[in-house]
Amino acid sequence: xxxxxxxxxxxxxxxxxxxxxxxxxxxxxxxxxxxxxxxxxxxxxxxxxxxxxxxxxxxxxxxxxxxxxxxxxxxxxxxxxxxxxxxxxxxxxxxxxxxxxxxxxxxxxxxxxxxxxxxxxxxxxxxxxxxxxxxxxxxxxxxxxxxxxxxxxxxxxxxxxxxxxxxxxxxxxxxxxxxxxxxxxxxxxxxxxxxxxxxxxxxxxxxxxxxxxxxxxxxxxxxxxxxxxxxxxxxxxxxxxxxxxxxxxxxxxxxxxxxxxxxxxxxxxxxxxxxxxxxxxxxxxxxxxxxxxxxxxxxxxxxxxxxxxxxxxxxxxxxxxxxxxxxxxxxxxxxxxxxxxxxxxxxxxxxxxxxxxxxxxxxxxxxxxxxxxxxxxxxxxxxxxxxxxxxxxxx
Amino acid sequence: xxxxxxxxxxxxxxxxxxxxxxxxxxxxxxxxxxxxxxxxxxxxxxxxxxxxxxxxxxxxxxxxxxxxxxxxxxxxxx
Numbered sequence: 001x002x003x004x005x006x007x008x009x010x011x012x013x014x015x016x017x018x019x020x021x022x023x024x025x026x027x028x029x030x031x032x033x034x035x036x037x038x039x040x041x042x043x044x045x046x047x048x049x050x051x052x053x054x055x056x057x058x059x060x061x062x063x064x065x066x067x068x069x070x071x072x073x074x075x076x077x078x079x080x081x082x083x084x085x086x087x088x089x090x091x092x093x094x095x096x097x098x099x100x101x102x103x104x105x106x107x108x109x110x111x112x113x114x115x116x117x118x119x120x121x122x123x124x125x126x127x128x129x130x131x132x133x134x135x136x137x138x139x140x141x142x143x144x145x146x147x148x149x150x151x152x153x154x155x156x157x158x159x160x161x162x163x164x165x166x167x168x169x170x171x172x173x174x175x176x177x178x179x180x181x182x183x184x185x186x187x188x189x190x191x192x193x194x195x196x197x198x199x200x201x202x203x204x205x206x207x208x209x210x211x212x213x214x215x216x217x218x219x220x221x222x223x224x225x226x227x228x229x230x231x232x233x234x235x236x237x238x239x240x241x242x243x244x245x246x247x248x249x250x251x252x253x254x255x256x257x258x259x260x261x262x263x264x265x266x267x268x269x270x271x272x273x274x275x276x277x278x279x280x281x282x283x284x285x286x287x288x289x290x291x292x293x294x295x296x297x298x299x300x301x302x303x304x305x306x307x308x309x310x311x312x313x314x315x316x317x318x319x320x321x322x323x324x325x326x327x328x329x330x331x332x333x334x335x336x337x338x339x340x341x342x343x344x345x346x347x348x349x350x351x352x353x354x355x356x357x358x359x360x361x362x363x364x365x366x367x368x369x370x371x372x373x374x375x376x377x378x379x380x381x382x383x384x385x386x387x388x389x390x391x392x393x394x395x
Numbered sequence: 396x397x398x399x400x401x402x403x404x405x406x407x408x409x410x411x412x413x414x415x416x417x418x419x420x421x422x423x424x425x426x427x428x429x430x431x432x433x434x435x436x437x438x439x440x441x442x443x444x445x446x447x448x449x450x451x452x453x454x455x456x457x458x459x460x461x462x463x464x465x466x467x468x469x470x471x472x473x
Contacts (some may be wrong), residue, residue: 032411035432035443040415043443047415063412227411228441236440238409 002338002374006367007148007315013202016258024254031250032227042250049257056260058184059211066210066243067253071175072098074194074210078171081218085110087139093119093349094144119353123150123296127158134166141168146177149350150296151315160189169216182268191216203256206249271368275314278366278375282316285379291321291386295354314366322389325360336381340364400472404449407439407466414443416463424458426451437469
């Protein structure tokens with residue numbers, strides 16, 4: 001199978017990841033729940049993973065990296081833990097349902113005033129619009145670093161400046177970009193950063209995290225055992241335990257740590273260059289095909305990709321004339337062995353902006369182990385499908 | 396067989412992460428000692444503490460300086 005659904009999860013991972021998980025399951029106890037060799041071993045593995053993630057994401061300090069189950073968990077912790085009744089919050093049309101649904105819930109139940117930074121028909125966001133939306137008193141601005149649909153990237157540092165000028169914190173959803181696009185929380189000025197472990201970070205599913213800058217107040221959504229300050233009737237103030245209630249997924253975190261160290265050794269910049277090469281090859285090939293509509297701020301001018309560090313993620317969304325997006329995805333899988341994702345990609349506002357809310361789109365997404373030959377097979381398949389002109393309904 | 400009690404300096408921390416970090420720093424600086432369950436006689440946040448010979452307190456302080464803040468250091472017989 002050619003797996004071009006890396007925006008959903010990583011299919012190929014460095015062998016060290018599974019090895020680390022297996023070793024953890026065979027020999028580690030529970031981090032912070034005792035001082036025996038098995039428990040200390042677990043605590044050391046978790047601490048090393050925290051260090052690696054902090055380095056990879058430019059976190060202010062390792063202990064500010066809070067582990068949780070996935071980006072959705074992290075975003076819920078941040079949103080529900082920061083926003084108070086009656087607060088104003090700004091979100092974007094790029095945002096995933098993991099941002100939208102918690103915010104809609106607060107809007108309904110807490111009277112939170114929610115406004116959206118709208119994208120144009122090409123999915124572009126204008127920073128001047130954000131400035132207008134960030135009125136004084138805004139509590140939180142939530143942005144997505146890289147669209148999970150178009151692959152376009154946002155200038156997080158500029159967003160942080162605008163948010164801070166209004167007295168707001170900036171929460172960045174890095175679900176699609178952590179491990180794939182160079183990013184530094186410290187350099188951008190982001191206050192909260194959510195990531196998942198199983199996508200471009202190449203770790204196991206069930207891992208993720210929230211990084212919290214010092215001074216940002218996040219009320220714990222989950223409370224419970226932490227292994228520290230057991231006599232307190234509330235969560236300890238110290239990080240990471242402030243937001244880590246219950247036994248950690250130590251086995252998964254062992255794998256995530258191994259993946260993060262693999263990425264640090266290879267270099268996120270190198271992964272990004274690799275991904276940009278694949279996007280360049282793919283969109284270059286798409287130009288020669290009839291009946292293909294590509295969505296977003298498409299890097300058609302291929303020269304723009306060279307020498308620019310962070311201008312596009314590893315995702316391209318399109319539709320093929322005569323093909324329903326779901327049928328196209330099914331045909332790619334059944335006839336060509338190519339895995340992609342059709343539909344709305346949990347990003348309904350972005351599809352509305354692009355005019356694809358009814359049709360959906362076919363998303364091709366690449367990763368660290370995708371090859372140029374994989375991209376060529378996808379282009380050949382699309383060429384064949386374009387020539388065929390869609391299903392005839394006589395299945 | 397009863398264990399012989401000795402005077403030890405016990406450094407306590409506010410989080411498990413800090414305790415593990417202290418262990419790594421001490422190992423790098425060759426400061427003898429080990430992580431132990433925090434003795435119940437000590438009021439501390441974290442369940443892990445660094446146990447060392449009292450004579451190694453200054454070496455410990457040098458090892459963690461600028462990298463870590465301990466919650467407290469107490470000397471007790473354990």
